[in-house]
Amino acid sequence: MSRRQRSLLIRTVLFLFALNSLSLAIYFFLHPRPAPSSETLTQTPPPSILKPWPSLPSFLPWKPNPNPPLRSCEAYFGNGFSHQVNGLGEGRNGGWFRCFYSATLRSSVCEGGRVRMDPRKIRMSKGGERLELVMGRKEEEELPRFEDGAFEIEGDGGKRSGDGRMVDDEFLDRYVPRNAVEFHAMRGLMKSMRIVGSGELHCSQWIEEPTILVTRFEYANLFHTVTDWYNAYVSSRVTSLPGRPHLIYVDGHCKAPLEETWEAIFTSARYAKNFSASVCFRHVILSPLGYESAMFKGLSESFSCQGTPVNNFKENPGSQKTARLSEFGEMLRAVFDLPTDENSITKASTAHNILFVRREDYLAHPRHNGKVESRLSNEPEVFDSIQNWAANQTKCRLNVINGLFAHMTMKEQLRAVYEASVVIGAHGAGLTHLVSARSKAIVLEIISSRYRRPHFSLISQWKGLEYHAINLDGSYARPKVVIDELSNIVRSLGC
Known part of the structure; x- marks a missing residue:
């Protein structure tokens, strides 16, 4: 392109920009925005720029x-x-x-x-x-x-x-x-x-x-x-x-x-x-x-609520039943574009994910030294034992998922919980993800003698999940005891 052509192109662009600016100025001069009345100031504007609520199978009005x-x-x-x-x-x-x-x-x-x-x-x-x-x-x-x-x-x-x-x-x-x-x-x-x-x-x-x-x-x-x-x-x-x-x-x-x-x-x-x-x-x-x-x-007050699928609740409502926690769990999945319909999981009926939720050192806030207190002193040994046991199963394919949540995005964490047939882990905050588990998931919590707290047995109850616990004398879990409990659980899955 010659120098003369470039000069002509630049002048053309500047002319079009000036013409557009003048047109906008004339429009706003001829169409001024009216001042809001006192009535419109008290009204909530339409939610056009708000994210819509996701569609949830468990939603109740x-x-x-x-x-x-x-x-x-x-x-x-x-x-x-x-x-x-x-x-x-x-x-x-x-x-x-x-x-x-x-x-x-x-x-x-x-x-x-x-x-x-x-x-x-x-x-x-x-x-x-x-x-x-x-x-x-x-x-x-x-x-x-x-x-x-x-x-x-x-x-x-x-x-x-x-x-x-x-x-x-x-x-x-x-x-x-x-x-x-x-x-x-x-x-x-x-x-x-x-x-x-x-x-x-x-x-x-x-x-x-x-x-x-x-x-x-x-x-x-x-x-x-x-x-x-x-x-x-x-x-x-x-x-x-x-x-x-x-x-x-x-x-x-x-x-x-x-x-x-x-x-x-x-x-x-x-x-x-x-x-x-x-x-x-x-x-x-x-x-x-x-x-x-x-x-x-629920940690300090005694009340009995049993989680139930929303269809069961609609057919047989009761004051001691709830589908609200399932609704909330579906909402958490939905905002990360994960499935909300439990029938959406398409995998062979003989394949099951066993999610082992791990505890790791991490820096949480300015008053935290990056060290988490061990709830299961031999966690690596237990995890390795589960992997070896699962690899030798022939009736079902068991996929052991290493739940290193500190290294996973929230979407990855929620997906791992949702796709798990069995969730196992030592007592710890990571198990709170049970709120997004499927209704047929089975929970196995390993509880040390210092942490006999009801957090996750209650969440399981309020979600309607089958719950099992292994209570330890200290913080050491014998791998054979864990494997025996898992064997009973997977047999109930048809394995």
């Missing part, structure tokens, strides 16, 4: 006011948040706030509109840093402390208390009680919320779509993170969100691998301190703490 029996399975795992109470009435020109209280869980899911967050009034570390950069940082620095006015809500001109608080201590004690939690972040957030007059909600940014606020505590532990995921999911369903909301971490924890799943479940996820100035929400939801989930409550 979350009715607005089902009033399930107190301490029934639905009251624990489903919509037991049936008592609605208004913290601030909905006004045409102002904000609104209400809570749905569960007498069974003694906690609330709360939501409001026209709410302002000022991150400069939340005392905590920034959050989201690389772990290596914040080694030694104390947990107290990462958990939020709210100054008065950290959150504001627009009033409608009605009567306000002297200090402008949205709710008083009596309201908090009744609907957001501390229970056994020494520091209750949701309670502190609501206590900081102040009512401002109409037109006084000054924001540098508006978030139009529903947004859920979560404060995580033991954010690097899978069991406790699953309880947070579950409560956030329940909160989204209780408040009838049409799509998966945005999520904001109201904490200052460093970046953790489990955030991969938060980002998969919700439309987006970011830290409160990522906002340099105030941000306002058309619709905000406050999720209960993970300590207030049914999975955590």
